[in-house]
Amino acid sequence: MSLYQHARDGNAERLRDAMGSDSAAVRKRAAEFLGEVADPDDQPSIDVLLRAATGDEGAQVRGAAVDALDEIGEAALEQLLSELTGTKGSEAEWVTARKFARALQADRPELRMAAANALGRLDDASGLQHLVEALDDEDPRVRLRACQACGTFADPRAVPGLTERLDDEPRVRRAAANALGNIGTDQALAPLLDLLDDSDESLRRIAAGALGKANNSEPIEPLARALGDESAVVRNAAVYSVIELLSNVPTEQSHAVRDQVVSELKQADDATVVEPLVEILTDGQQSRQRRNAAWILGRVAEPESAAAVEALADALADEDAQTAQFAATSLKSLGGPIVEDRLLDRLGTEHPEDARAKAVFVLGQVGGQETLNKLEEFTDDESPAVRKRVFSAVSKLRAGGS
Numbered sequence: 001m002s003l004y005q006h007a008r009d010g011n012a013e014r015l016r017d018a019m020g021s022d023s024a025a026v027r028k029r030a031a032e033f034l035g036e037v038a039d040p041d042d043q044p045s046i047d048v049l050l051r052a053a054t055g056d057e058g059a060q061v062r063g064a065a066v067d068a069l070d071e072i073g074e075a076a077l078e079q080l081l082s083e084l085t086g087t088k089g090s091e092a093e094w095v096t097a098r099k100f101a102r103a104l105q106a107d108r109p110e111l112r113m114a115a116a117n118a119l120g121r122l123d124d125a126s127g128l129q130h131l132v133e134a135l136d137d138e139d140p141r142v143r144l145r146a147c148q149a150c151g152t153f154a155d156p157r158a159v160p161g162l163t164e165r166l167d168d169e170p171r172v173r174r175a176a177a178n179a180l181g182n183i184g185t186d187q188a189l190a191p192l193l194d195l196l197d198d199s200d201e202s203l204r205r206i207a208a209g210a211l212g213k214a215n216n217s218e219p220i221e222p223l224a225r226a227l228g229d230e231s232a233v234v235r236n237a238a239v240y241s242v243i244e245l246l247s248n249v250p251t252e253q254s255h256a257v258r259d260q261v262v263s264e265l266k267q268a269d270d271a272t273v274v275e276p277l278v279e280i281l282t283d284g285q286q287s288r289q290r291r292n293a294a295w296i297l298g299r300v301a302e303p304e305s306a307a308a309v310e311a312l313a314d315a316l317a318d319e320d321a322q323t324a325q326f327a328a329t330s331l332k333s334l335g336g337p338i339v340e341d342r343l344l345d346r347l348g349t350e351h352p353e354d355a356r357a358k359a360v361f362v363l364g365q366v367g368g369q370e371t372l373n374k375l376e377e378f379t380d381d382e383s384p385a386v387r388k389r390v391f392s393a394v395s396k397l398r399a400g401g402s
Contacts, residue, residue: 007033024058035068070117084111101130109139120149135161151179163191181210208237212244224264239276247288265300278311287320298330313342317355328358335366357385364393372397
């Protein structure tokens, strides 16, 4: 049975057995899984990881064991620090930022790694400066964990040091990029712009996903270029960030930015843009992002895009009134047989009254003879709001057909 299956089954005993493998790759993976399945009371697993962290011949295995102990919890990490420093019990007291910071100066890199992890777990800003200094550690494993810890603080003071790590080895570069994205200030995000052209797909994805946090329009053109990236995950992240960017830019810039966004998105492949926009509109948790997705879909989707029309029609019943209104406006802009068909399906009383009224309004703008015939069946609808819209739409369609 595979290590993955043992982890899924929560079988810590089998994972501990795998820590005795002759293969360093197997021991490393087993250590990672133990960190996921063991709990703070599982002392046998903690003991196995302690031995690996302090004595395994493989540096990557020792690193994985350090991280696993950190994932299990503070008590397990304290045991590691006690083991590495030769102190026991209450003598260690590795629970303050000061003592963790002191451990960052230790000779053993595993101790410095554990200290960086521990400082990242503490809600104590006094540890940040020590982590920033550790960004220059001679061991890339320590630099990696210092980047990750700085990301948890999300403090702008770490930006210069993290920016320098963007020229480090791949794993450190990714951790630094993630940390800068977590900080999310314009100063932190600026170095990520160049990463959109990096050869590392993971870095391009991280940058594309983070740049939506900007409070200015500078990332729009680079993100638009990313819509043509060879990687689907990068393209998807870019669309999400474009929508997020619209929600973040200052109000006085929003109109110009919105026009620029539409212009850029229109030039991208329709499938690349529409799918994530539909997902945002359908599953998004923030009303501002759903509003922007609804508005943009009407300007970049093709009238034949059934997914876009379906999502917009569903959004007529959105709890956010502005999202529902933008959806109606976009459906009107798209028009066409698919729009008529989907809206006619929503005239039944099982749909909310306001959504039905909006559907009728749009049908009055885009419908033909078939729509006119169907609407005439609703002239005695039980809802006054729907009846009012029906009379108006029928009058408009009759006038247009005469």
